[in-house]
Amino acid sequence: MQHESGNERINIAIDGPAGAGKSTVAKKVAELLGYVYIDTGAMYRAVALAAYRSGVDAADGDRIARLLETLKIALYPGPDGQRVCIDGEDATAAIRSREVTLRVSQVASHERVRLRLVEMQRALAASKGAVMDGRDIGSHVLPHAELKVFLTASVKVRAARRFSESGAEQGVSLEQLEREIVERDRADAQRVHSPLVRASDAKLLDSTDLSIEQVVEQIVAWSRTKLAEAK
Template structure:
């Protein structure tokens, strides 16, 4: 790696299934390194919200392909994490609704949607110094990322984390969340275009019995090792 043009910065790819803690971990790693955090899941959620508002069904590949051509998604740092905008409107909270959560996997399975967002994501990472999380970052979006982590956790622990994040108006039984997460895993792993798989050179990190701080510390160690090697 040539550190001359990028100040020795590297790109970090964090993949894994729903609820494994990727976003929280990636955001903290980026903060510690002084890097840019890119939440690719939020970008797919933004498309799901745009489709919902436009009355486009998650199964309508043709209309989704048209929608994603003109969708204007921007990510910017905020005091409480990343701000997601759709056409300039702050949709950071809106994209976390259950309605979006239940539709995003099917919408993200369409090739036209993934091709458009992957193009956007790669542009964001060209200058290096990016921490990106998602389902296919290490395998498809940034296959050349210097550090790749595949973050996993048991279905039970991931469901419990989601349960604890729910607002008071969203009372969903824990068993239902476990089923939804298991279904989401199957959907992500079996989709035809760019499925959820571990990159061959990614380190598997099981967060079932680790704290967020422990996971972050481990990834920072990997980054320091890679940065030292690159000098």
């Protein structure tokens, strides 16, 4: 695909709760537009994994922030999707472990941790042509993104998606995943620093009854409209 030149590219922010399909959708949108995909959730997971391996409590924001000062997190495309490296080690699979999933929301709630990662994320998007997904991209990380989408789905559908991805092999029941998603939503919405919130100018997209392809199609159509408006 032909990449658009810098002045003909926009930044796309995709926010939403856990299990809404943000990463899957963002990757496909980036691919179709020839943009760079930046998985902010993977960055927070990388920090949570490093803290877990170092024996640092997820509640200890100061120690995690200190750990982050020397931590090198790199995102790069691989043959089967984005790879995540921590200090040179490919941690793509490790950051999806259950230990990380249960700790990442608390790790992400610390202001010093968020400030450092937001700095990194903004630098990655500075030249435009980025698709970034997370929970506070449109409201905080990229408040000037030309297209903002708030992607959601019912708790039942989000839990079912998570279960089909990895729940069964991790020995977690669908009911347990539903409870954990409700708790994650509550924690993300109530945290003091950059809570999960729909930006006032974000387009709401409920994927409960839509396929991934339909969601991607809609976001690509919106992005092309925004590009046309910008010319």
